[in-house]
Amino acid sequence: MRAKVACAVILCSLLVIGQLHVSATEQQLPLYRRVIAIDPGHGGPDPGATRGDLKEKDIVLDLGFGLRDLLQSTGAITYLTRDSDTDLADQNQTVTGGRKRRDILRRVELVNEWQPDAVLSLHVNAIGSSRWRGAQVFYPPDDPKAEELAKSIQKALTKVLRNTNRVAKVGDYRILNDAKCPAVLVEVGFISNPEEAALLTEASYRQKIVWAIYLGLQEWLATEKE
Numbered sequence: 001m002r003a004k005v006a007c008a009v010i011l012c013s014l015l016v017i018g019q020l021h022v023s024a025t026e027q028q029l030p031l032y033r034r035v036i037a038i039d040p041g042h043g044g045p046d047p048g049a050t051r052g053d054l055k056e057k058d059i060v061l062d063l064g065f066g067l068r069d070l071l072q073s074t075g076a077i078t079y080l081t082r083d084s085d086t087d088l089a090d091q092n093q094t095v096t097g098g099r100k101r102r103d104i105l106r107r108v109e110l111v112n113e114w115q116p117d118a119v120l121s122l123h124v125n126a127i128g129s130s131r132w133r134g135a136q137v138f139y140p141p142d143d144p145k146a147e148e149l150a151k152s153i154q155k156a157l158t159k160v161l162r163n164t165n166r167v168a169k170v171g172d173y174r175i176l177n178d179a180k181c182p183a184v185l186v187e188v189g190f191i192s193n194p195e196e197a198a199l200l201t202e203a204s205y206r207q208k209i210v211w212a213i214y215l216g217l218q219e220w221l222a223t224e225k226e
Protein backbone atom coordinates (compact mmCIF):
# COMPACT_ATOMS: atom_id res chain seq x y z
CA MET A 1 0.00 0.00 0.00
CA ARG A 2 2.75 2.38 1.05
CA ALA A 3 4.61 1.55 -2.13
CA LYS A 4 1.50 2.40 -4.15
CA VAL A 5 1.15 5.77 -2.40
CA ALA A 6 4.83 6.49 -3.01
CA CYS A 7 4.39 5.61 -6.66
CA ALA A 8 1.38 7.91 -6.94
CA VAL A 9 3.33 10.75 -5.31
CA ILE A 10 6.25 10.27 -7.69
CA LEU A 11 3.89 10.11 -10.67
CA CYS A 12 2.10 13.30 -9.59
CA SER A 13 5.43 15.08 -9.11
CA LEU A 14 6.56 14.02 -12.54
CA LEU A 15 3.33 15.29 -14.05
CA VAL A 16 3.68 18.63 -12.29
CA ILE A 17 7.33 18.94 -13.31
CA GLY A 18 6.34 17.94 -16.84
CA GLN A 19 3.69 20.63 -16.97
CA LEU A 20 6.02 23.28 -15.60
CA HIS A 21 8.57 22.28 -18.17
CA VAL A 22 6.03 22.55 -21.02
CA SER A 23 4.78 25.97 -19.96
CA ALA A 24 8.31 27.31 -19.50
CA THR A 25 9.13 26.17 -23.03
CA GLU A 26 5.90 27.60 -24.37
CA GLN A 27 6.63 30.98 -22.85
CA GLN A 28 9.86 31.16 -24.78
CA LEU A 29 8.00 30.82 -28.07
CA PRO A 30 7.67 34.20 -29.79
CA LEU A 31 4.02 33.53 -30.59
CA TYR A 32 2.98 32.41 -27.12
CA ARG A 33 -0.13 34.40 -26.07
CA ARG A 34 0.37 36.85 -28.94
CA VAL A 35 -2.85 37.93 -30.61
CA ILE A 36 -2.96 37.60 -34.39
CA ALA A 37 -5.87 38.64 -36.63
CA ILE A 38 -6.18 36.79 -39.91
CA ASP A 39 -8.26 38.45 -42.61
CA PRO A 40 -9.13 36.23 -45.58
CA GLY A 41 -10.26 38.74 -48.20
CA HIS A 42 -13.56 38.77 -50.11
CA GLY A 43 -16.19 36.02 -49.56
CA GLY A 44 -19.84 35.36 -50.32
CA PRO A 45 -21.01 37.32 -53.39
CA ASP A 46 -17.50 38.75 -53.82
CA PRO A 47 -15.23 36.01 -55.24
CA GLY A 48 -12.20 38.28 -55.63
CA ALA A 49 -9.91 37.30 -58.50
CA THR A 50 -10.99 34.20 -60.43
CA ARG A 51 -9.72 31.79 -63.06
CA GLY A 52 -12.36 29.27 -64.13
CA ASP A 53 -13.61 27.58 -60.97
CA LEU A 54 -10.65 28.80 -58.95
CA LYS A 55 -11.64 31.72 -56.75
CA GLU A 56 -9.54 33.99 -54.59
CA LYS A 57 -12.13 33.88 -51.77
CA ASP A 58 -11.76 30.08 -51.43
CA ILE A 59 -7.97 30.05 -51.63
CA VAL A 60 -7.53 32.72 -48.95
CA LEU A 61 -10.12 31.14 -46.63
CA ASP A 62 -8.26 27.83 -46.81
CA LEU A 63 -4.95 29.62 -46.17
CA GLY A 64 -6.59 31.43 -43.26
CA PHE A 65 -7.61 28.13 -41.67
CA GLY A 66 -4.13 26.71 -42.17
CA LEU A 67 -2.54 29.77 -40.63
CA ARG A 68 -4.98 29.76 -37.70
CA ASP A 69 -4.22 26.10 -36.92
CA LEU A 70 -0.47 26.56 -37.13
CA LEU A 71 -0.46 29.75 -35.05
CA GLN A 72 -2.72 28.21 -32.40
CA SER A 73 -0.45 25.18 -32.15
CA THR A 74 2.40 27.49 -31.20
CA GLY A 75 0.43 29.23 -28.47
CA ALA A 76 -0.95 32.27 -30.32
CA ILE A 77 -4.46 33.60 -29.86
CA THR A 78 -6.05 33.98 -33.27
CA TYR A 79 -9.05 35.73 -34.77
CA LEU A 80 -10.46 35.28 -38.25
CA THR A 81 -12.51 38.08 -39.82
CA ARG A 82 -14.49 35.33 -41.57
CA ASP A 83 -14.57 31.54 -41.23
CA SER A 84 -17.09 30.74 -43.94
CA ASP A 85 -17.92 31.72 -47.51
CA THR A 86 -19.47 35.07 -46.69
CA ASP A 87 -18.48 38.70 -46.80
CA LEU A 88 -18.97 41.04 -43.84
CA ALA A 89 -21.21 43.64 -45.50
CA ASP A 90 -24.42 42.42 -43.81
CA GLN A 91 -22.82 42.90 -40.39
CA ASN A 92 -22.55 46.58 -41.16
CA GLN A 93 -26.00 47.92 -42.03
CA THR A 94 -25.46 51.32 -40.43
CA VAL A 95 -22.68 52.32 -42.81
CA THR A 96 -23.70 53.93 -46.06
CA GLY A 97 -22.23 52.97 -49.38
CA GLY A 98 -21.90 49.84 -51.46
CA ARG A 99 -21.44 46.28 -50.32
CA LYS A 100 -17.66 46.38 -50.75
CA ARG A 101 -17.34 49.48 -48.57
CA ARG A 102 -19.52 47.99 -45.81
CA ASP A 103 -17.49 44.78 -45.96
CA ILE A 104 -14.11 46.49 -45.65
CA LEU A 105 -15.22 48.88 -42.90
CA ARG A 106 -16.52 45.94 -40.86
CA ARG A 107 -13.15 44.20 -41.19
CA VAL A 108 -11.40 47.34 -39.96
CA GLU A 109 -13.87 47.63 -37.07
CA LEU A 110 -13.25 44.01 -36.05
CA VAL A 111 -9.46 44.19 -36.06
CA ASN A 112 -9.54 47.42 -34.08
CA GLU A 113 -11.84 45.77 -31.51
CA TRP A 114 -9.50 42.78 -31.15
CA GLN A 115 -6.36 44.95 -30.82
CA PRO A 116 -4.06 42.22 -32.09
CA ASP A 117 -0.26 42.29 -32.22
CA ALA A 118 -0.55 41.97 -35.99
CA VAL A 119 -3.11 41.79 -38.79
CA LEU A 120 -2.49 39.52 -41.76
CA SER A 121 -4.83 40.23 -44.66
CA LEU A 122 -4.72 37.44 -47.26
CA HIS A 123 -5.31 37.99 -50.97
CA VAL A 124 -4.52 36.56 -54.40
CA ASN A 125 -3.26 38.87 -57.12
CA ALA A 126 -4.51 39.17 -60.70
CA ILE A 127 -3.43 41.30 -63.62
CA GLY A 128 -4.29 41.54 -67.33
CA SER A 129 -1.02 39.96 -68.45
CA SER A 130 -0.40 36.29 -67.57
CA ARG A 131 3.33 36.97 -67.34
CA TRP A 132 3.61 38.15 -63.77
CA ARG A 133 3.96 35.87 -60.81
CA GLY A 134 5.21 35.79 -57.24
CA ALA A 135 4.02 36.55 -53.74
CA GLN A 136 4.26 40.14 -52.49
CA VAL A 137 3.59 41.77 -49.14
CA PHE A 138 2.23 45.31 -48.69
CA TYR A 139 2.36 47.65 -45.71
CA PRO A 140 0.89 51.08 -44.95
CA PRO A 141 3.05 54.22 -45.33
CA ASP A 142 4.78 55.67 -42.25
CA ASP A 143 4.42 52.52 -40.16
CA PRO A 144 7.91 51.16 -39.40
CA LYS A 145 6.57 48.16 -37.44
CA ALA A 146 4.29 47.05 -40.26
CA GLU A 147 7.12 47.64 -42.72
CA GLU A 148 9.41 45.36 -40.71
CA LEU A 149 6.68 42.70 -40.54
CA ALA A 150 6.04 42.93 -44.30
CA LYS A 151 9.77 42.62 -45.03
CA SER A 152 10.10 39.65 -42.70
CA ILE A 153 7.17 37.80 -44.33
CA GLN A 154 8.41 38.72 -47.82
CA LYS A 155 11.84 37.32 -46.97
CA ALA A 156 10.32 34.06 -45.72
CA LEU A 157 8.03 33.74 -48.77
CA THR A 158 10.96 34.30 -51.11
CA LYS A 159 13.03 31.70 -49.26
CA VAL A 160 10.30 29.05 -48.96
CA LEU A 161 8.56 29.43 -52.33
CA ARG A 162 11.76 30.19 -54.30
CA ASN A 163 9.84 31.78 -57.17
CA THR A 164 9.97 35.49 -56.66
CA ASN A 165 12.40 38.35 -56.22
CA ARG A 166 9.63 40.76 -55.36
CA VAL A 167 10.15 43.07 -52.40
CA ALA A 168 7.71 44.29 -49.76
CA LYS A 169 6.07 47.53 -50.85
CA VAL A 170 3.85 50.33 -49.55
CA GLY A 171 0.22 49.66 -50.48
CA ASP A 172 -2.85 51.86 -50.30
CA TYR A 173 -5.41 49.56 -48.71
CA ARG A 174 -8.11 50.54 -46.22
CA ILE A 175 -7.43 47.58 -43.92
CA LEU A 176 -3.79 48.67 -43.66
CA ASN A 177 -4.40 52.41 -43.41
CA ASP A 178 -7.16 52.21 -40.79
CA ALA A 179 -5.90 49.37 -38.58
CA LYS A 180 -4.55 50.68 -35.26
CA CYS A 181 -1.88 47.98 -35.10
CA PRO A 182 0.77 46.65 -37.48
CA ALA A 183 -1.13 45.33 -40.50
CA VAL A 184 0.16 43.80 -43.71
CA LEU A 185 -1.53 42.50 -46.83
CA VAL A 186 -0.12 39.35 -48.38
CA GLU A 187 -0.80 38.77 -52.06
CA VAL A 188 0.14 35.08 -52.10
CA GLY A 189 0.53 34.83 -55.88
CA PHE A 190 -1.00 35.64 -59.27
CA ILE A 191 -4.10 33.70 -60.30
CA SER A 192 -3.60 35.29 -63.73
CA ASN A 193 -0.40 33.29 -64.21
CA PRO A 194 -1.33 29.74 -65.34
CA GLU A 195 1.54 28.01 -63.51
CA GLU A 196 1.00 29.90 -60.30
CA ALA A 197 -2.77 29.37 -60.50
CA ALA A 198 -2.13 25.61 -60.77
CA LEU A 199 0.20 25.72 -57.76
CA LEU A 200 -2.42 27.62 -55.76
CA THR A 201 -4.80 24.65 -56.14
CA GLU A 202 -2.30 22.30 -54.49
CA ALA A 203 -2.60 21.61 -50.77
CA SER A 204 1.17 21.18 -50.44
CA TYR A 205 1.83 24.59 -52.02
CA ARG A 206 -0.75 26.23 -49.76
CA GLN A 207 1.01 24.64 -46.79
CA LYS A 208 4.27 26.20 -47.94
CA ILE A 209 2.62 29.63 -48.10
CA VAL A 210 1.19 29.18 -44.59
CA TRP A 211 4.56 28.03 -43.30
CA ALA A 212 6.34 31.03 -44.85
CA ILE A 213 3.89 33.56 -43.41
CA TYR A 214 4.24 31.89 -40.03
CA LEU A 215 8.06 32.00 -40.22
CA GLY A 216 8.07 35.66 -41.18
CA LEU A 217 5.68 36.57 -38.39
CA GLN A 218 7.61 34.54 -35.83
CA GLU A 219 10.90 36.13 -36.84
CA TRP A 220 9.38 39.62 -36.57
CA LEU A 221 7.99 38.91 -33.10
CA ALA A 222 11.26 37.37 -31.94
CA THR A 223 13.35 40.38 -32.96
CA GLU A 224 10.73 42.80 -31.66
CA LYS A 225 10.96 41.28 -28.16
CA GLU A 226 14.73 41.76 -27.85
Ligand SMILES: [Zn+2]
Nearest residue numbers: 041048123124
Ligand atom coordinates in the same frame (compact mmCIF):
# COMPACT_ATOMS: atom_id res chain seq x y z
ZN1 LIG B 1 -8.20 40.38 -53.05
